[in-house]
Amino acid sequence: xxxxxxxxxxxxxxxxxxxxxxxxxxxxxxxxxxxxxxxxxxxxxxxxxxxxxxxxxxxxxxxxxxxxxxxxxxxxxxxxxxxxxxxxxxxxxxxxxxxxxxxxxxxxxxxxxxxxxxxxxxxxxxxxxxxxxxxxxxxxxxxxxxxxxxxxxxxxxxxxxxxxxxxxxxxxxxxxxxxxxxxxxxxxxxxxxxxxxxxxxxxxxxxxxxxxxxxxxxxxxxxxxxxxxxxxxxxxxxxxxxxxxxxxxxxxxxxxxxxxxxxxxxxxxxxxxxxxxxxxxxx
Numbered sequence: 057x058x059x060x061x062x063x064x065x066x067x068x069x070x071x072x073x074x075x076x077x078x079x080x081x082x083x084x085x086x087x088x089x090x091x092x093x094x095x096x097x098x099x100x101x102x103x104x105x106x107x108x109x110x111x112x113x114x115x116x117x118x119x120x121x122x123x124x125x126x127x128x129x130x131x132x133x134x135x136x137x138x139x140x141x142x143x144x145x146x147x148x149x150x151x152x153x154x155x156x157x158x159x160x161x162x163x164x165x166x167x168x169x170x171x172x173x174x175x176x177x178x179x180x181x182x183x184x185x186x187x188x189x190x191x192x193x194x195x196x197x198x199x200x201x202x203x204x205x206x207x208x209x210x211x212x213x214x215x216x217x218x219x220x221x222x223x224x225x226x227x228x229x230x231x232x233x234x235x236x237x238x239x240x241x242x243x244x245x246x247x248x249x250x251x252x253x254x255x256x257x258x259x260x261x262x263x264x265x266x267x268x269x270x271x272x273x274x275x276x277x278x279x280x281x282x283x284x285x286x287x288x289x290x291x292x293x294x295x296x297x298x299x300x301x302x303x304x305x306x307x308x309x310x311x312x313x314x315x316x317x318x319x320x321x322x323x324x325x326x327x328x329x330x331x332x333x334x335x336x337x338x339x
Contacts, residue, residue: 078338079338080255080258082338083251084251085097091154091155091235091236092154092155092235093154093155093156096149096153096154096155102131102133102137102141103141103147105131105133106127106131106133106138106141106142109127109130109131110122110127110142112130113126113127113130124138124139151232151233151235154235155233155235156197156198156199156202156207157207157210157211157214157216157233158233158235159197159198160193160194160197160198160207160211161211161216161228161231161232161233162197162231163193163196163197164178164181164193164197164228164231165178165228165231167193167196169187169188169192170188170192170193178228178231180220180225180226180227181193181225181226181227182224182225183204183208183219183223183224183225183226184204190204190207190208190226191204194207208226211233214233214234215229215230216228216229216230216231216232216233217229250327250329253325253327254274254327254329257272257273257274258274260272261274273326278331284334287332287334291330291332294330295330298328298330301328302328305326309324309325312324
């Protein structure tokens with residue numbers, strides 16, 4: 057007969073904390089899906105975790121050397137993994153590092169098994185089959201869990217490949233898989249800074265400090281009873297209201313700026329954002 061594990065206060069607290077963490081990371085993961093693979097994102101998290109753990113220990117005990125043992129305890133990671141992250145210079149990622157579709161194209165271009173011996177370039181591949189086929193290419197580059205049909209549909213939609221009239225062979229058209237459309241780069245750049253700044257406010261307001269620092273303003277207001285038919289009107293009115301506030305804050309910041317710059321200048325800012333949850337997906 058199995059033992060019943062009694063729920064303790066600590067167990068309830070940790071589950072509550074993990075639920076809160078899931079809400080924090082869910083928008084990042086939602087953004088990553090279709091752009092960056094889970095393994096690449098996990099690797100990035102581990103790399104940044106080591107950096108932030110070291111910064112935490114240095115701030116906590118500025119006169120002490122940060123040991124790898126202390127990092128291992130704080131990170132919950134093997135010391136050899138921590139050493140690898142710390143001794144490797146800032147990594148420069150390539151599309152195949154973070155995206156299976158790009159890895160498939162890279163393998164097609166570089167692996168002799170999928171090139172034309174006569175022309176020395178990517179060959180037109182039979183879709184299905186065990187050797188020198190698109191099926192084999194997908195298995196080698198993306199793993200056996202990915203079917204050739206799934207990969208083919210993604211690459212067709214992206215315009216990287218085309219099928220012959222009978223649908224038996226696939227030909228490479230564009231060897232570069234576009235992870236981020238150029239039209240989206242500005243929005244992603246601005247959004248990344250917004251994520252970072254809101255996150256810094258949360259960290260500041262939840263950190264244990266002894267210097268009496270005042271909390272930073274970080275609040276939301278929302279209603280769960282807005283008729284769908286009113287969303288368009290409300291969205292426009294909220295935009296006008298926020299733009300008015302933005303102009304007022306810009307004037308206040310400009311009034312406070314030093315001219316010329318003094319010895320110590322600080323960055324100060326305020327953020328606004330609007331959101332809807334019409335499909336009621338988890339926040």
